[in-house]
Amino acid sequence: MPTQNPYRHLAEGPFMRSGMAEGWQTGYDAAISSPSEVPPHPLVRDPDFMDGWEEGAAAGHADGQAEGWRLRLAEDGKGLVPGKPDWEPQASGETGATADIRRAWGAVGWVPLAAMLSSFAPDARGVHFLSGMALGRVCVDRQVARVYLPACSSAFREKAGHSTDEPGYWFGTARESFDEASAEAHAHANSRLVHLVGVVRFQPVGAHNFWDWLPFYES
Template sequence: MPRRNPHLGETGLGPSPEARGWQAGYDAGVSSPAGAPQSPLTRDPDYMDAWAEGATAGNADGQSEGWRLCPVGEDADRPATRAQDIKPQSSGETGDTASAFGAAWSSVGSLPLRVLLHHVAPEADTFLTSQLAGSALNRALTELGGTDRLYLPVCLSPPHDLAGDPVLDAGYWHGSASESFDSARVEAELHARVRTIHFSGLVRYRSAGDHNFWDWIPLDQRDLTMP
């Protein structure tokens, strides 16, 4: 079972530097098969120490429970990555309508979760919760009751000349957040019906407690009839 963030808890100014640092370090560590990454240099020693603590915890979880694909690069925050060396898993979806989404990669990162968080809790301050978007989203869904699963159609081919939220500002396209796999599937397929490969698919969020965990379910472009 993934380790919990020991620093969670609201202060008068929102999540503490330790809570944000631990989660950012965990996300990096659970995506680093080569070993726990080195902590970044910051002006806040509490953040830096918690980051190193989280990276060690994440790396241990990666070794024992399986590595997750980190979408955060050195130069840009990416919603997902088309990695060739990650073994696909079953997407868990059933039925004929799911045939184009037969494989999923375990992923981690706050970028698409911040969009989903705004969908279920528009009042959430995504600036303060960027490292803790998964925790905030899990809490929001628990308070609302009902579903613990959300889908977001996303296109991984930049750039798109749209702006206004984290995914769009990073140069990618996304559709509407939905509780329905079928609705999200249709929107992803419509966006992909162009002559150039768009690498469209779905971000699938399943409640994961503290963590920024989600799955990337790729759309098989060969299943589409191009215009």
């Protein structure tokens, strides 16, 4: 069972801001994608964020050793970075008219979940670093088991027609239907160049930024 953010209740106040909660989650996300060692904390001025980050990183590294490492999005927009070279993807279990996806990679990080939250629940309040917590709450309220987001990564943003919101990434419309999300991703794949296209699948796991990357097209 993955360790839960012990400070998530601090992010549910009127201003939705907690350095400890944000720091813990970002530290956890970084460490569960770093099998070699616990990564050093970033250079920030908020002492609460730094303290939370170090606690979260220790927890993430321990969970990675016990339950397996996860992928993460590269900061330069080049896609997913392997958490461990010999890590194997799992069967996705999806079915339907356009479900040609067969493998899923466990991943972590708030970037696609923030885009998913903005699309699926634009009125929801949340902090980017804690997007998994906010999106999970929306799913529980709406009794939604899974949410799917068409996504694409490319280091050639200008050529691929990608948004400049996140370097090199394009995100479509979040949906409850895998087939609809897959169809939109296919349409993007057929009209863009030099990219890796797939669907981000989210299902609530406590307060975590966990998601699955379901790739199906590379050019």
